[in-house]
Amino acid sequence: MTVKAILAQKGHDVLTLGPDEKLAEAIHKLAAHRVGALVVTNEEGRIVGIISERDIVRVMAAHGASALDMGVRDGMTAKVKICHEHHTITEVMEVMTAGRFRHLPVEKDGRLDGIISIGDVVKRRIEDAEREAEEIKAYIATA
Template sequence: MTVKKIVEHKGSNVITLPMGRTVNHAIEILIRHNIGALVVVDEKNKPVGIISERDILREIHNRGDAIHETPVERVMSSELIVGVLEDTLDYVRCTFTKNRIRHLPIIEGGNLVGIVSIGDVVKALIKEKDTENKYLRDFIMDKYPG
């Protein structure tokens, strides 16, 4: 299975945050949408970074009193790790593990077309294994004619 299946199921609407906004604004959006990360975009809506709950907690710990004025550019991860629609779930799972991340923006032709979380990948892998197990059980129980 590829990332494309997850994006098709989940949808390609990605909640983003324009550069220049504050960390406090990012917190408001994360809470409003019940999500764990925001892709930060430039004025042309191109991804330039990602800010996660973990990034925000670290900043609160380091500079808690200044969080209201802190620009997201100061806190976000600017070395953006991205995926493409053709990536397999196993490859993405390894990307999450190797880089210790939980959200992967999906890019096609330089444009943001989706975002996949580690939860999305785990859910898809479980569904895939459950389906495979059902067919194997049916085969063993001789439920197929022939």
């Protein structure tokens, strides 16, 4: 299965915010939408960073409550790993595991096109394993 197939099922909607918004706004969006990361984009929809719960904890530990007034750009991860719709689930899992993160933005034509989470990947792997098990059972039953 590819990233394209996952996005076809789950959609291309991604929660974003701009690099000049405050960390307090990022925290509010994360909590309100019950997500673990937000993609930071510029006006053209290009990915300029990602901010996760882990990033916010790191900034809060360093700056305390004053971090809430800091800009998202001061807490985001600027060197964002991305994937494209042709990448496979296995490739995406390898990138996430190596980087120790749970969200991978999808880029198409230089712009944000979606996001893949570790939950999306695990769900698809389980579906694949269940389908393969059913196919094996059907094969054995007809043999």
